[in-house]
Amino acid sequence: MTPVYTVAQMRAWEDAAVATGGSYAALMENAGARAAADLFSRFETAQRLLVLCGKGNNGGDGLVLARHWAEAGWPAAVCLLLGENLSPLSAANLANLPPSVQQLPPERLPESDVVVDAVFGTGYSGELPAAVAALMRQINRQSGCNVALDMPSGINSDHGHIAADSFCAQITYAFQAFKPAHKLPEVQAYCGDIVCLDIA
Template identity: 50%
Template sequence: MNMPVWTVAQMKAWEDTQNREGLSYAQMMEHAGSRAAKDLLCRFHSSQHTLILCGKGNNAGDGLVLARVLSLHDWPVTIMFLQGQQLSALAEANRKSLPVTVDCINVPQLHTVLPSVHLVVDAVYGTGFHGELPQAIERCFDAVSQADVFKVALDMPSGVAGDGEEIAAGSFQAQLTYVFQSLKPAHCLEHVRQLCGEIVRIDLLD
């Protein structure tokens, strides 16, 4: 993979610089989610019922942008918040922008909705994860792993620390991972690459 590799700290510094120079965090989030959506729309020529698993931070915001764009292209979209309803400011702004056609469900409804889903998108943690996965999230990922769905991760399969120092048991298993702007050190580890599947880089610049 001929892509740049930046640590999580280097990526954060790059984003901070872009924000100071006029490309806002909100615009970068819009580019991340909308360009991932555009790639999915090219891959699948008919609408796919998509379940987006959201955390509460900016990775969830990327997922909510993705949800909005897919929904506007007449894809059925369902969102499940795995860390409660208190979202980061940018994520909350994108939740408020969702079309009314987007369904939001609670964790106990996962088994009811999974049989009708074609794609599952992991927008829970991104690169900032540390420690072990909460049991409820690990159980959710396990159910998804056993379902006949196409699995996508945004930036990093949840459960993997971006710099590669930790890989939690039960980390999300993707078939396609969209990395934003650069690879992170974890993407270069063989056992993490197996969790990522195909890796596609999304440019965040205008």
């Protein structure tokens, strides 16, 4: 049975995986690559991807996903919503993006078939910054396929507080374990299908 891990338990699991021979970089690679692989299995033709990234490691998962998308020959763009001062793992994955992945400012985002929310994951709490909330409001009205990595941005993984204008997904990829918020019906309405991916 898939376990449910609090944020602290998830961090302990990551630390243990690294202590037994893994690496944080490999966990991030597996998260982004396996989310991409699941998405590829859902579409028969190339889809235009837009990945919205924050500064933390959730954004790094999104950058890995964008790289795999582009390597499959499918069009991909990323937007660094909170600037370029990224976590070290995310910065490494930004540097690894192939030139075919467009990097766009938030005010010039294209129509996309698949929008991936990699703004906030388990490191999030509180309310959304005003600019993020405004963009989420706009994207939540669009008709594309919305995908959240680990948790829709705006939702606290431990206790499930739902901020105004939280991202509304059709698919949420939970990494390694469900988080307590995934089990709450009011949060499930923002997650859509919740698919847990092994990232070991």
